[in-house]
């Protein structure tokens with residue numbers, strides 16, 4: 001136990017870095033991914049604004065970015081990262097590839113969740129004289145809100161995993177901590193403790209996500 | 221009130237073009253309950269959706285109160301739709317909104333002042349005897365109650381026209397009677413013109429003043445139901461009358 005207590009400041013720091021990466025990444029992903037996912041839904045063939053050609057292009061772009069293994073993406077966007085944050089090293093720098101990866105993921109999840117909204121309710125809104133913005137805010141997001149929270153929860157959990165890669169470029173976080181203490185200075189106790197903390201973190205996120213999603217859902 | 225002039229609508233399908241509505245001309249008078257009856261696939265819903273231009277006809281005109289809806293700009297059209305209520309077979313309530321919020325929806329769209337909304341909503345709910353369900357979510361309601369909420373929502377903007385697409389087809393016979401009773405009452409008390417699409421002759425006979433029989437996108441014949449015994453001419457109309465409650 002002594003070693004863990006000794007390392008506590010580093011553990012706290014590592015968790016802080018992970019939270020920082022997650023919060024900023026998810027905020028950016030939400031800010032860009034929700035509009036993108038909504039737009040994809042709206043311009044789909046057969047949907048409200050149908051723009052088949054733009055859809056084809058955006059759909060392909062989303063697929064391309066999503067098919068990059070995260071580590072490859074991280075390296076591939078280094079010039080862009082340098083341009084945005086001035087360096088390709090450190091916690092803030094890792095947020096750039098993390099966000100690039102999370103945005104199309106979130107957009108796709110949002111598109112799927114919106115597709116689950118009952119077409120009949122949208123038709124009702126159209127018959128009431130609602131314009132596209134009113135349909136989005138008063139019908140689509142209202143009906144899809146619990147699914148949107150579930151998607152965000154899922155994304156959050158998978159990005160805890162991606163954020164661990166940050167250690168490779170000096171980004172810190174719990175992944176970096178685990179490699180440094182669990183692997184390089186082989187200390188099994190520290191490793192196990194870190195793993196338990198990560199499991200607990202994922203559980204907490206899942207539980208909060210599920211409970212918020214459940215509270216927003218009036219269909220059951 | 222509503223004049224459909226030579227309406228045509230063809231869908232492109234995998235098996236080639238499908239003529240859903242074929243040269244339909246109908247005049248619906250103010251204050252009447254006008255029915256469209258026919259088997260599934262006859263083109264009834266498509267025609268009904270042409271009235272508020274949810275479906276844009278390939279050719280023909282839709283006159284409502286003398287105004288040609290097919291020539292309206294999108295923005296104008298949205299305004300006109302606010303004055304045409306619509307109800308559906310599957311109710312189409314917003315699941316994550318309470319009964320009150322559902323009925324409030326068309327008023328929000330129309331941009332009615334918040335202070336003026338409450339009275340209108342409660343009056344609408346009172347009309348369908350659902351005042352006590354104000355705070356309930358749709359999932360807690362029976363099919364009949366859901367359709368009554370949908371009716372309250374459709375009439376909350378004081379529309380002159382109510383479009384009904386198979387409003388009783390998902391309901392049991394008893395509930396069907398109750399919904400038809402509310403529709404009739406709305407027609408009589410508020411003078412709302414009702415267009416009712418159904419495949420059930422029973423429903424049409426119960427409340428319609430006139431009924432057009434549709435088959436293959438065409439109106440085969442139009443019957444006057446207020447005559448003591450309408451005399452169907454076409455085979456289809458005869459069939460529907462005999463099998464749909466008989467005379």
Ligand SMILES: Nc1ncnc2c1ncn2[C@@H]1O[C@H](COP(=O)(O)OP(=O)(O)O)[C@@H](O)[C@H]1O
Nearest residue numbers: 231233238240259260261262263264265266267
């Ligand atoms: N959006 C659509 N695309 C292709 N075909 C359609 C579409 N909507 C309706 N149809 C076809 O048009 C015909 C008439 O449909 P509809 O008006 O729904 O009939 P009804 O309401 O009388 O059952 C049917 O054959 C139906 O399959």
Ligand SMILES: [Mg+2]
Nearest residue numbers: 264265266386
């Ligand atoms: Mg139909």
